[in-house]
Amino acid sequence: MTARESEVTRGGCLCGGVRYEVSGPFTAMLLCHCQMCRRMHGTPFASYAAVDPRHRRYTQGEELIREYASSAAAVRSFCSRCGSKLEFRDSKAPNEIWIAAGSFDGDPGIRSSAHIFVASKAPWYEIADDLPQYPEYPT
Amino acid sequence: MLEGGCLCGGVRYEISGGLDKLHFCHCQMCRRGHGGPFASYAAVNPRDRRYTRGESLIARYPSSADVVRSFCSRCGSSLEFTPASTPEQTWISAGGFDADPGIRPIGHIYVESKAPWFEIEDDLPQHAGAGI
Numbered sequence: 001m002t003a004r005e006s007e008v009t010r011g012g013c014l015c016g017g018v019r020y021e022v023s024g025p026f027t028a029m030l031l032c033h034c035q036m037c038r039r040m041h042g043t044p045f046a047s048y049a050a051v052d053p054r055h056r057r058y059t060q061g062e063e064l065i066r067e068y069a070s071s072a073a074a075v076r077s078f079c080s081r082c083g084s085k086l087e088f089r090d091s092k093a094p095n096e097i098w099i100a101a102g103s104f105d106g107d108p109g110i111r112s113s114a115h116i117f118v119a120s121k122a123p124w125y126e127i128a129d130d131l132p133q134y135p136e137y138p139t
Numbered sequence: 140m141l142e143g144g145c146l147c148g149g150v151r152y153e154i155s156g157g158l159d160k161l162h163f164c165h166c167q168m169c170r171r172g173h174g175g176p177f178a179s180y181a182a183v184n185p186r187d188r189r190y191t192r193g194e195s196l197i198a199r200y201p202s203s204a205d206v207v208r209s210f211c212s213r214c215g216s217s218l219e220f221t222p223a224s225t226p227e228q229t230w231i232s233a234g235g236f237d238a239d240p241g242i243r244p245i246g247h248i249y250v251e252s253k254a255p256w257f258e259i260e261d262d263l264p265q266h267a268g269a270g271i
Contacts, residue, residue, distance in 0.1 A: 014171040014202060029256070039146040042217030042232025047175045047257070068214040070146060078215030082200040083208065085174030085215060100174025107255040123239040124161065125179075128261035 011103040013084035017061040022099065024055025026110040029101060031131070034117035036070055041085055041100075044125035048088055048098035049110055056097060114138065142191075143235040145216035150193035154231070154240075157187045161233060161242045162271050163263075166249035168202055173217055173232075176257035177247070180220055180230035181240060188229065246271060 009026075012019040029049040037046035058065075066080040077086045085100040101108065115127055119135035127133065141158065144151040161181040169178035190197075198212040209218045220230040233240065246264040248271050259265065 012171070014168055014208075015200060036146055038234035039144070040214065040216045040234075041173050041175050042234040043173050043175050043177065043179045044234065045175070066212075066215065068147060070214070076146075076215065078210075080198070080212070082172065082202070083198060083210030083215055083217060084172050085217075101256065102170035102172075102174040102176060102254070104254075104256075111256055122234070122236075124233065124236075124243055126261065129258065130260075 007109070009108045010105045011099070012060070012105070013064075013079035013082050013086065013103060015079060015082035015084070017064045017081050018058065018079045018084070018086065019060035020056055020058045020099075020103075022051050022056050022108075024052055026051050026108055027096065029108075029110045029112045030098075031112050031115045032117050033115060033121040035120050037117075038120075038122055040070070040076060044122045045115070046085075046088075047101040047112065049101050049104075049108055050096045050098050052095060053089075053097045056099065141240055142237045143231070144192075144237070145196075145211035145214050145218065145235065147211060147214035147216070149196045149213050150211045150216070150218065151191045152231075152235075153189055153191055154183055155187045155189070158183050158231075158240050158242055160271055161240070161244045163244060163247045164249055165247060165253040167252050169220075169249075170252075170254055172202070172208055176254045178217070178220070179233040179244070181233050181242060182228050182230055184227050185221075185229045188231065 009022040026049045033045045073091045088098040114132040118133040141154040163177040165177045217232040250265045251267040
């Protein structure tokens with residue numbers, strides 16, 4: 001276990017109503033350009049970090065969380081009071097949840113490893129970094 | 140006419156012109172609200188932005204004394220950032236656009252609050268604070 005893995009990452013929504021802590025290691029961080037993420041986040045891409053759901057604990061305001069089923073398998077959650085994006089999870093992958101990285105209080109330690117769904121990229125946004133780009137979800 | 144809307148399709152709008160100042164905001168409030176490394180907003184006069192569906196679904200959160208952030212109460216999609224002090228200007232979340240708005244980003248603001256896990260790699264102007 002590295003020093004990082006023993007640390008707790010805390011985060012929450014804009015209004016402060018929802019708070020969580022992550023006690024386990026993040027296994028990935030991805031930047032997603034699909035149109036569903038773009039519409040939900042209002043941005044050119046979403047940024048999510050994956051963690052085992054057993055390692056994420058809501059410490060406050062779980063009753064404020066609203067869920068939206070954006071496809072047959074995917075659920076996206078947000079704070080019903082301030083609209084902050086919280087999580088993405090896919091029922092086909094029950095051992096991971098994806099936390100909206102903008103909600104972290106500090107540095108989660110992990111860094112983005114790729115752009116995904118670049119085939120759906122916003123026409124008004126150019127990717128300027130050197131991270132790998134995948135047209136859809138990498139297999 | 141540029142159209143746009145939220146993820147669930149409940150809220151729809153059209154913009155008849157005057158879209159301007161597309162930019163990226165790295166302040167912590169935008170980062171939390173949008174769940175990402177930055178928000179991306181374009182300015183428009185509210186007279187030129189018309190909701191065509193689902194205005195009753197729009198929830199509003201006053202994130203400061205001057206600013207209201209709006210989102211779809213059903214799917215959580217970010218919609219607008221609206222300062223009371225500039226009634227002729229509201230800011231539309233660019234991810235909601237159906238198509239190319241024609242304008243391009245002009246810079247990054249509040250980079251002094253930038254996420255530690257994200258690096259700005261483009262050549263757009265960077266402003267420590269408001270700047271735009």
